[in-house]
Each structure stands twice: as C-alpha cells, then as structure tokens.
Amino acid sequence: MTLVKQVGNEDLKEEINFECETGNYHTFCPISCVAWLYQKIEDSFFLVIGTKTCGYFLQNALGVMIFAEPRYAMAELEEGDISAQLSDYEELKRLCLQVKRDRNPSVIFWIGTCTTEIIKMDLEGIAPKLEVEINLPIVVARANGLDYAFTQGEDTVLAALAQRPNSKQSKNIELKTTSDENSIEHLPLILFGSIPDPVVNQLTLELKKQGIHVSGWLPSKRYTDLPLINEGNYVCGVNPYLSRTATTLMRRRKCKLIGAPFPIGPDGTRAWLEKICMVFGVEPKGLQKREDEVWEKLKYYISLIDGKSVFFMGDNLLEISLARFLIKSGMIVFEIGIPYMDKRYQGAELQLLQKTCKEKNIPIPIIIEKPDNYNQVDRIRDMRPDLVITGMAHANPLEARGINTKWSVEFTFAQIHGFTNAIDVLELVTRPLRRNQKLEKVGSQRYTDRR
Amino acid sequence: MKLAYWMYAGPAHIGTLRIASSFKNVHAIMHAPLGDDYFNVMRSMLERKRDFTAVTASVVDRHVLARGSQEKVVNNISRKDKEEKPDLVVLTPTCTSSILQEDLQNFVNRASIETQADVLLADVNHYRVNEMQAADRTLEQIVQFYIKKAKKKKELDTTKTLEPSVNIIGSFNLAFHNQHDIAELKRLMSDLNIKINSIIPEGASVQELKNLPKAWFNIVPYREIGLLTAEYLKDEFDMPFIDTTPMGVVETANCIRKIQYILNQNNLDVNFEKYIDIQTRFVSQSAWFSRSIDCQNLTGKKAIVFGDSTHAVAMTKILTREMGIHVVWAGTYCKYDKSWFQKEVGDLCDEIVITDDHNLIGDLIAKVEPAVIFGTQMERHVAKRLNIPCGVISAPVHIQNFPLSYRPFLGYEGANQIADLIYNSFTLGMEDHLLEIFGGHDTKEVLSAGLSIDSKDSQIEWNLESQAELVKIPGFIRGKIKRNTEKFAQEQKMETITLEVMYAAKEAAS
Numbered sequence: 034m035t036l037v038k039q040v041g042n043e044d045l046k047e048e049i050n051f052e053c054e055t056g057n058y059h060t061f062c063p064i065s066c067v068a069w070l071y072q073k074i075e076d077s078f079f080l081v082i083g084t085k086t087c088g089y090f091l092q093n094a095l096g097v098m099i100f101a102e103p104r105y106a107m108a109e110l111e112e113g114d115i116s117a118q119l120s121d122y123e124e125l126k127r128l129c130l131q132v133k134r135d136r137n138p139s140v141i142f143w144i145g146t147c148t149t150e151i152i153k154m155d156l157e158g159i160a161p162k163l164e165v166e167i168n169l170p171i172v173v174a175r176a177n178g179l180d181y182a183f184t185q186g187e188d189t190v191l192a193a194l195a196q197r198p199n200s201k202q203s204k205n206i207e208l209k210t211t212s213d214e215n216s217i218e219h220l221p222l223i224l225f226g227s228i229p230d231p232v233v234n235q236l237t238l239e240l241k242k243q244g245i246h247v248s249g250w251l252p253s254k255r256y257t258d259l260p261l262i263n264e265g266n267y268v269c270g271v272n273p274y275l276s277r278t279a280t281t282l283m284r285r286r287k288c289k290l291i292g293a294p295f296p297i298g299p300d301g302t303r304a305w306l307e308k309i310c311m312v313f314g315v316e317p318k319g320l321q322k323r324e325d326e327v328w329e330k331l332k333y334y335i336s337l338i339d340g341k342s343v344f345f346m347g348d349n350l351l352e353i354s355l356a357r358f359l360i361k362s363g364m365i366v367f368e369i370g371i372p373y374m375d376k377r378y379q380g381a382e383l384q385l386l387q388k389t390c391k392e393k394n395i396p397i398p399i400i401i402e403k404p405d406n407y408n409q410v411d412r413i414r415d416m417r418p419d420l421v422i423t424g425m426a427h428a429n430p431l432e433a434r435g436i437n438t439k440w441s442v443e444f445t446f447a448q449i450h451g452f453t454n455a456i457d458v459l460e461l462v463t464r465p466l467r468r469n470q471k472l473e474k475v476g477s478q479r480y481t482d483r484r
Numbered sequence: 485m486k487l488a489y490w491m492y493a494g495p496a497h498i499g500t501l502r503i504a505s506s507f508k509n510v511h512a513i514m515h516a517p518l519g520d521d522y523f524n525v526m527r528s529m530l531e532r533k534r535d536f537t538a539v540t541a542s543v544v545d546r547h548v549l550a551r552g553s554q555e556k557v558v559n560n561i562s563r564k565d566k567e568e569k570p571d572l573v574v575l576t577p578t579c580t581s582s583i584l585q586e587d588l589q590n591f592v593n594r595a596s597i598e599t600q601a602d603v604l605l606a607d608v609n610h611y612r613v614n615e616m617q618a619a620d621r622t623l624e625q626i627v628q629f630y631i632k633k634a635k636k637k638k639e640l641d642t643t644k645t646l647e648p649s650v651n652i653i654g655s656f657n658l659a660f661h662n663q664h665d666i667a668e669l670k671r672l673m674s675d676l677n678i679k680i681n682s683i684i685p686e687g688a689s690v691q692e693l694k695n696l697p698k699a700w701f702n703i704v705p706y707r708e709i710g711l712l713t714a715e716y717l718k719d720e721f722d723m724p725f726i727d728t729t730p731m732g733v734v735e736t737a738n739c740i741r742k743i744q745y746i747l748n749q750n751n752l753d754v755n756f757e758k759y760i761d762i763q764t765r766f767v768s769q770s771a772w773f774s775r776s777i778d779c780q781n782l783t784g785k786k787a788i789v790f791g792d793s794t795h796a797v798a799m800t801k802i803l804t805r806e807m808g809i810h811v812v813w814a815g816t817y818c819k820y821d822k823s824w825f826q827k828e829v830g831d832l833c834d835e836i837v838i839t840d841d842h843n844l845i846g847d848l849i850a851k852v853e854p855a856v857i858f859g860t861q862m863e864r865h866v867a868k869r870l871n872i873p874c875g876v877i878s879a880p881v882h883i884q885n886f887p888l889s890y891r892p893f894l895g896y897e898g899a900n901q902i903a904d905l906i907y908n909s910f911t912l913g914m915e916d917h918l919l920e921i922f923g924g925h926d927t928k929e930v931l932s933a934g935l936s937i938d939s940k941d942s943q944i945e946w947n948l949e950s951q952a953e954l955v956k957i958p959g960f961i962r963g964k965i966k967r968n969t970e971k972f973a974q975e976q977k978m979e980t981i982t983l984e985v986m987y988a989a990k991e992a993a994s
C-alpha cells in the first residue's frame with residue numbers, strides 16, 4: 034500500500050477508547066448526496082433507481098430545492114420491475130433517453146438503492162452497454178441504506194468517478210491568478226471531496242501561497258473537466274468520509290495518498306497544509322501567523338464556548354474533525370458518536386485529536402461507532418451537556434427538555450473548510466447558546482413534563 | 485419503471501406510522517434500512533413535537549440480508565417493550581420488507597409471547613397502497629383488534645351513552661390543519677349538545693377503543709382516513725356514520741342536518757335549523773361576505789382546484805356555490821377515489837382531472853391560465869413560476885401549513901378562514917396585475933453601477949474569476965459584498981480585484 038506515512042495505529046488504540054453500539058441511530062439515507070452533488074457537478078443528471086420510499090425521503094429532505102427543476106429524478110420501481118416481468122435494460126434505456134432528450138446532461142449517475150441491491154439488479158453490468166448505445170457516460174454508485182450512512186453516499190459516487198479511466202476530455206485545470214514565481218516543481222496533486230466552488234478556490238489559493246499547485250479536483254465543476262489521474266500522482270482528501278474514494282485512488286489508480294488531518298478549523302487547515310508541504314518537501318511559510326490571526330478573529334465566539342461541554346450523537350462522519358476543533362477552542366467533548374470509523378483514513382486526524390487533548394490537558398473523549406440513540410439520550414440526561422449536536426429527530430424533544438442542540442446536518446451544507454470559514458463553524462456551534470441566552474427572560478427552560 | 489420528480493402521497497409505511505404515532509403509548513418498529521426513519525424528522529420538524537417520536541427501526545443491513553432478521557426483530561420488539569412499556573407495538577413493513585418476503589407475522593407471534601405489550605403487524609403492502617390507504621387500513625386494523633380483544637375478554641360494553649354522543653374518527657399527526665379542525669368540530673358538537681365519546685387516533689389510548697360502540701354515531705371528517713373504521717363499526721354494531729365534510733357553510737349545514745336525522749331516529753326530538761340559520765347569518769361572516777360588494781367582483785373569475793379528494797371537493801363546492809367563482813377544472817391525486825369525486829363535483833366544474841402526475845397538472849395550469857389556484861405545495865410553486873396567486877388547501881404540506889394560530893378549515897370558523905384565503909388570493913393577484921400595468925414594481929436588478937462606491941471615477945477593476953465569483957453571490961447581498969470588496973481594495977491601494985482580494989476582504993470584514 035502506498036499510504037504516504039503509515040499512521041501509528043498501534044499507539045492510537047491504546048489511548049483512544051473506541052466502542053461500538055447497536056447501530057440504532059438516526060441518520061440521512063446516503064442517497065441524499067444527490068442534493069449537493071447535482072449542484073456541484075453542473076452538467077450531471079442523477080437518476081435514483083429506487084422506490085417511493087427513496088423519493089419521499091429526497092422530496093422532503095431537499096425541501097424547496099425540489100421545486101427548482103433539479104437535475105435529478107427517481108426511476109421509481111414498480112411491481113413489474115421487482116418480479117422481473119420487465120427488462121431492466123429496456124426500462125432504464127427508456128428513462129435515460131428521456132433524460133437525455135429533456136436535459137441533455139454530460140453524464141448520468143445511477144444511484145443504486147436498497148431495492149436494487151436486494152433484487153440484485155445488475156446496474157454495473159447494464160451501464161457500460163447502455164452507455165455505448167445512448168452515447169452518454171453512465172456512472173454507477175451504490176449509495177444505499179443497507180451499507181452506508183449519509184455523507185458516505187458522496188464517497189460511493191466519488192469512488193465510482195475515481196474508477197473511470199481518464200477520458201480524452203480530462204485535463205489539468207489551472208486556476209489562473211497572479212504570477213507563479215514562487216511555485217515549485219512537484220508531482221501532480223489532486224484533491225478529492227465535493228465542496229462549494231468558493232471553498233475550492235480558497236483552499237487552492239492557500240496551497241498556492243506555499244508554492245504548491247493543485248492539478249485538479251475530484252469532483253470538478255463539470256464532468257467534462259474531470260482531472261487527469263495518473264499513476265504516481267499525489268492525492269489528498271478534504272472530507273473525513275471519503276475512505277472508499279481514497280482506497281480506490283490508491284489501489285486502482287496507483288496514486289499516493291497524503292494522510293492528513295482535514296482542513297476544518299484553523300488548526301486542521303494548518304495541519305492539512307503542513308502535511309502536504311511536508312510531502313512535497315516545502316518549508317511552510319507564514320502558517321503560524323495565519324493561524325494566529327484566525328484564532329484572534331474567533332475570540333468572541335470562543336469566549337462563549339470556553340469550558341462548555343458538547344455531545345456528538347453522530348450521523349455524518351464529520352464528528353472527529355469538528356470535535357478536535359471544538360476541543361482546541363476550549364470545549365469539553367463528552368462523547369463522539371460516529372456512524373463509521375476508518376482508523377486508517379482518519380489516522381492523522383485521530384492523532385491530531387490526541388495531540389489536542391494532551392495540549393489542553395483533558396482526557397480523550399470516547400468514540401462510539403454505530404451508536405444507539407436510545408442509550409445516548411439516557412447518557413445525555415445524566416451528563417446534561419451544554420450542547421448536543423444531533424439530527425432533527427431528536428433536536429426539538431431535547432430542546433423541550435432544556436438541552437441546547439445544534440442540527441448536525443447544517444455542518445454538511447455550510448462552508449466549513451479552510452481558514453476563511455472557521456468562523457462559520459463557530460457561528461453554527463454558538464448559535465443555540467446565543468439564542469437561548471437571549472430567551473432566558475421568556476420563562477422556563479423546560480417545555481415538557483415527560484422524561 | 486417510472487420517471488418521477490415529485491409525489492403527492494407518500495409510501496405506505498408513512499401512513500401506518502402516522503396512525504401508530506398518533507395514539508398514546510403505541511410504539512412502531514419499522515422493518516427498514518438505516519435512513520428510513522425520516523418520518524421522525526418530519527414529525528419533529530413540521531409539528532414541532534416536544535416528545536420523542538415513538539418510532540424506531542429494526543435495521544435491515546447486509547447481515548440481515550444474509551441471515552434473515554428473525555432474532556433481530558423479535559429482540560427489538562421485546563427491548564422496546566421493556567424500555568417504553570407501550571400498550572401496543574406495531575411492526576411496520578417497508579418497501580424493503582415487501583421484497584424480502586420474510587414471515588414477519590411469525591416474528592410478531594413469537595415476540596408477543598414474551599411482551600407485556602400487544603404486538604401487531606401492519607397489514608399494508610408497499611406496492612399496492614399509498615400513505616392514505618395504509619393509514620386508513622392501519623386504523624381499522626387497530627380498532628378491530630381491540631374490539632375483538634374486548635369481546636373475547638367479555639369486556640365489550642355496547643350500551644349507548646345516556647346523552648347523545650359521537651366518536652370523531654380523523655385526528656392524526658402530519659395532517660393538514662388537523663388540530664384546529666378537531667377543535668372546531670368539538671365546539672360544534674358542544675353547541676349541538678352532543679357529548680364526545682372518543683376522538684381517535686391522536687392522543688387516544690388503545691384501551692379506550694373498546695368504548696367506541698357506546699357512542700350514538702361516528703363522524704368521519706376526511707374521507708381519506710377513517711372510512712374503513714366507520715364502515716367496520718357500522719357492520720359490527722350497526723353504528724351510523726356521517727362522512728359529509730363540514731367544510732363551507734352549505735356542507736356544514738348538511739352535516740348538521742345529518743346529525744339531526746340520526747338523533748331523530750333515536751327518538752330525540754331536536755331541530756337544528758335555527759342554530760344553522762343563526763350561525764350562517766351572524767356567527768360566520770362568510771355567507772354575508774359572499775353577498776358583499778367585494779365578492780361581487782370575483783364573479784365568474786377562473787379558478788382551478790387540486791388536492792386530496794376531501795379538500796378539493798369541498799373547495800370546489802365553496803368556490804362555485806358560495807362565491808360564484810368559475811372552477812375550470814377540479815382534480816385529485818386520490819386516484820382510487822375517482823368515482824366519488826366525479827359524483828360530488830361533476831356538475832360544479834367544466835372538467836375533472838384525476839392524476840398523480842404533477843407535470844401534467846403544471847401543464848394544465850399553464851394552459852388554462854386561471855386567475856387563482858387552490859392546490860397543494862406543488863401547485864403553489866407552479867403558481868409562483870407562472871405568476872398566478874395560489875392558496876394551499878391540501879397536503880402535501882410544508883412547515884408553514886402548521887400555523888400556531890387558530891386556523892381551522894372545518895365548521896363555521898373554518899368558513900371564515902377559507903373566505904379570507906380565497907379573497908386574499910384574488911386581491912393579491914389583482915394588485916399585482918395593476919402594479920404591472922402601471923409599471924410600479926421595483927426593479928429586480930440589485931447590482932446597479934450607482935451602488936458601488938465612486939463607481940464613475942473608481943479605477944478598481946474586477947478580473948474575470950472574481951467577476952464570476954461575484955455573480956454567484958445571492959442577489960440580495962451581492963451589492964453589499966461588491967461595495968465592501970471595492971472599499972477594501974481601495975484602502976489597500978489595489979487596482980485589480982482578484983479572488984484573493986475578495987476572500988481577504990471577506991476575512992477583514994468578519
């Protein structure tokens with residue numbers, strides 16, 4: 034394996050306490066990745082091959098986006114499809130031709146669901162044939178609720194994209210800005226993870242200041258702009274939930290993975306940049322100053338959360354990075370729930386967590402994989418944390434019991450990466466505290482008699 | 485396979501969950517993959533519930549696919565039994581369980597040996613019924629189960645209450661203005677001196693279901709959910725039921741007359757005509773409103789109506805019979821209820837549309853160009869795009885359809901609310917129209933040159949990338965950001981605004 038620096042998994046095991054519960058927790062179905070990916074990849078169309086259940090979820094979870102003529106649709110399976118009376122190939126061809134005619138995308142993504150898994154619909158087998166017949170690339174990702182949670186949906190899509198061989202259209206995109214005099218010669222670097230375009234530019238510029246050039250992003254703004262990925266290229270992730278994509282890039286495309294903490298929070302961003310610099314033999318310039326400046330700006334927010342406690346119920350895999358940033362900001366983390374923990378891919382992030390706890394002289398929080406929400410609510414009642422980061426299913430009931438909550442999904446949709454956006458993370462985290470402080474005069478904290 | 489962007493009615497399990505979680509102390513366990521418990525989010529968000537939704541999943545994952553979910557389901561049921569001590573656990577199948585074809589009934593039988601709670605398997609098939617049909621069926625199933633149970637234990641008391649009494653079958657969560665409707669119905673019953681025997685399922689305990697036969701009659705305000713239960717009680721105990729929706733003054737009067745008829749049949753000499761008359765003329769404002777000059781202006785205006793069958797029918801009747809508005813077409817997505825729909829409004833509109841395809845509805849609206857639309861949230865958005873005013877009268881709904889203030893659609897107060905809704909939709913449309921004619925609308929272009937500082941003599945240039953970036957910023961703050969960035973650049977004595985400058989300006993400002 035070509036992992037750039039093997040993380041010390043062995044030391045970690047001794048110090049971080051990992052536990053695994055029943056997996057009875059609330060999270061979004063991974064098909065929700067369609068919501069941000071169709072916006073990110075501007076010439077794409079996403080076809081979710083599933084049932085009314087999947088459609089109902091998307092329709093309600095995406096809210097108003099639905100009405101904006103989104104570039105996604107359900108291929109709703111009917112009884113005839115389940116009992117194999119209808120030919121999957123013919124049916125999919127009919128729908129894809131319709132999509133091609135009405136929307137003219139550059140690529141169609143097929144999102145496999147639980148149902149296509151159970152009836153073993155051979156999407157991977159059908160796609161290459163149909164692709165030729167209708168003359169349009171088809172990328173298959175199985176983002177179903179049987180195997181994955183929420184943001185892991187993006188991982189399945191990016192892993193599928195990473196598997197596609199370079200096409201003629203692939204290119205190295207350059208971000209043309211001021212002169213490149215300080216840039217150094219290095220092997221191509223490709224970053225992976227879907228983040229909003231402004232954040233892409235921000236991170237690219239941060240690297241540029243260190244003389245490092247980003248050859249391309251997976252995903253790119255357009256499918257037709259996918260970067261060239263060649264053997265020996267360096268790759269680095271910006272999101273903690275992309276372990277399959279990382280593995281695919283390493284194993285299939287023979288790229289070298291830079292295992293770094295994720296650029297969330299000023300500490301994470303700096304560590305991420307430093308790691309990349311280190312790999313390319315660059316002496317990082319001005320990062321200490323840059324980080325200090327950002328912390329200076331966060332002062333007001335930090336004064337609100339310093340010494341306060343937080344509990345992550347766990348549903349989107351951003352938890353470790355967020356917890357690490359919040360600890361650095363002075364919070365005490367009681368529990369980090371997380372749907373799935375790839376200790377290898379998140380190795381550097383775990384190490385930074387460990388280091389941060391040591392520095393702050395607090396015990397490392399327990400990490401609970403596949404949490405059990407019922408047990409967690411029990412623990413929350415006992416511990417009474419100052420803030421619970423949780424899904425919407427639990428937020429209102431907890432608020433009614435006098436417990437501050439922040440809706441976890443907002444972290445997935447907000448811009449949280451890089452130096453510039455650190456403030457937005459704390460803006461989100463402190464919002465319930467600021468709001469509830471203001472409401473103190475209204476009356477009671479508790480709005481229910483039930484336990 | 486069907487290409488679908490939007491659906492009017494949800495999948496079957498949502499219907500079952502709505503019924504189960506409406507009852508007090510009933511727990512639903514979904515046999516479903518991780519992620520299908522989105523129902524909890526909806527209930528907690530839309531209805532702003534303070535309590536944890538009593539729905540959990542027995543998660544179907546790879547492991548279950550390989551080995552079957554028997555132990556898991558049984559364990560999950562008995563775990564919930566101990567943790568929450570519910571009266572009833574409803575095992576809820578989903579689209580996934582429909583194709584796994586496991587013998588869920590068998591799991592239920594096994595689990596119920598160990599549990600204190602009763603355990604039921606919801607009798608719904610994902611591929612055969614939708615949300616509403618499933619809810620209707622589940623309610624009937626639960627009622628039947630407790631009636632039979634009481635019978636078996638010889639606890640069933642069918643003697644009628646001394647005073648006239650009624651069961652209201654039709655209060656549930658995630659329904660359109662339901663809480664307010666039920667409050668209004670209660671008020672109506674108390675005006676008529678009729679005691680409420682039971683209101684099901686919202687807030688009811690399953691223990692009280694055995695008392696249902698004690699009521700003199702049943703009322704089913706919405707025909708989508710509750711009719712099966714009312715029919716069952718009629719077959720079993722000869723209980724009469726009223727399925728006239730008291731929406732609008734005419735139908736409310738009809739409903740009251742039916743109540744009067746039932747009471748008369750039971751040798752009770754009541755006459756509600758006076759009550760109806762006073763309510764119509766003095767308490768409700770809507771009848772007088774229809775007479776007033778304002779409403780005259782609405783005569784013959786073109787409207788279209790779409791929604792579930794209950795609301796679309798009632799609305800069509802109100803528009804045509806109570807306001808003199810021309811309904812060009814009325815339609816419903818409750819396809820299974822087609823013949824009833826035709827019978828009710830066949831004479832009241834030019835055309836009837838039965839479909840659950842929102843694209844077709846959109847096209848039909850565009851074709852007719854009505855002055856106003858009464859429909860669901862989907863029609864509201866179509867209306868927005870076409871610049872036609874729209875009143876929302878039926879599910880599917882958004883959070884704004886769960887108002888905090890009192891907004892019934894039923895009864896005499898409901899008639900007032902509806903009159904306001906109709907009138908406001910029209911005047912808004914009219915005002916808008918007049919503004920257009922007289923060119924009174926604000927310009928939508930925010931990024932006017934005059935807004936940026938010293939724009940004329942400013943030397944500051946935006947390079948291509950920063951221009952592209954600027955365009956992406958939502959219109960309502962774009963101007964501000966442009967000004968701030970230029971100011972920043974000026975202070976820093978820069979001449980060109982690049983992406984870097986933009987972000988630096990953002991950081992400096994934050």
Ligand code: SF4
Pocket residue numbers: 062063064083084086087088090145146147148176177178179517518519520579580
């Ligand atoms: S969990 Fe499975 S069935 Fe449910 S919405 Fe997701 S893919 Fe569809």
